[in-house]
Amino acid sequence: MILSPFEWTIAKRYMLPGRGEAFIALVAGISLVAVMLGVAALVIVMSVMNGFRAELLDKIVGLNGHAIIQAYGGRLDNWQDILKKVEATPGVTRASPLIEQPLLASFNGRVEAILVRGNTSQDIARIAQKRVAGSFADLKPGSDTVVIGSRLAENLGAQVGDTITIINPQGRSTPFGTVPREIGYRVAAIFEIGVYDYDNAFVVMPIPDAQTLLLTGDSIGMIEVTTRDPDKVMDYLGPLKEQLAGRAVVTDWKTINASLFEALAVERVAMFVVLSIIVLVAVFNILSSLIMLVRAKTRDIAILRTMGATRKSLLKVFVAIGFVIGAMGTLTGLALGMLFLFFRQPIVHAVEYVTGQNLWDPSIRFLTDLPSRSDPVEITVICIMALVLSFLATLYPALKAASTDPVQVLRYE
Incomplete structure (x- = not known):
């Protein structure tokens, strides 16, 4: 809709x-302002929800792979042959043996539940990128060294160089019963994955040391298993799943974390619908302001009609007024949302300082920092939605102005 100089002058x-x-x-x-706040709220919330899902997916899948092949009974014998089959499967980019067992760790009288992970040297090198203290160079088979999560180190009060005791209830049998197996390991390094549950429980060691600790031979x-596309993992592993039927079960990341990601998807849709109502309320404000403007300018509109202004010109003038208000609110809301996302962590800390409340507890939120990942497609949809609703809100008052009868208005002037 292009306005002529006359129409644009009247609109301004x-x-x-x-x-x-x-x-x-x-x-x-x-x-x-209402349109600005509605658009900003949508941009902020949707970006944070996208960031939360993406960060969880990156950290959980990045550490555990896209799928797990686990034997019935918890012990996978002759795993080398299965590993070769997995590596030869089309679509698989990486396959690694893994040992994972919940145990106990103690240090200076403190006892914490831990999750012992036996990893290959390649997987340990990936975790080394998250190091916050110490060195991974000493983490070698037979060295009796481990690396632990940052939260676990805080809970135990352990630092790099300290020796923690890992307790395995499945120890040696004696005439007096089973004696738990207790082995001391030196803490070579501390890492931080960024997921609270992992940093609070993980103790990583080489696979041979884990086999010795757990007496698994x-x-x-x-x-x-890691694949080219996480969303197609079961398509890649479908044939292998049939071959391993009865020996092992294949579970993908969607199944392992189904409740978490389904809850996020539902919450994401619900938040979008609820926050869209804010934009809708702002649009009704535009409607009411234009109706008031038309009533206040009824005499001016009648005079313009007598001077030769067409109904179409008046329609375009009032549509342009309302659309400009909506467009300015959308643009300023987009800028405000991006500014908030850029300074999101300092804003969270400032609100925590003012209110005295912990707004981002990692033990509840899983992640240590407030994430954000903006989707250009979603932001475009939000802006288009705000502009379309603003345009629709202008139609009734604009039609009302265009249908003004100058004879009726100016009869007694």
């Missing part, structure tokens, strides 16, 4: 407050 005149029109200008300003617990 009506958008600027005149004498006796301060209230109309105030309502129009409130409408702009040459067997392992599972094989973790």
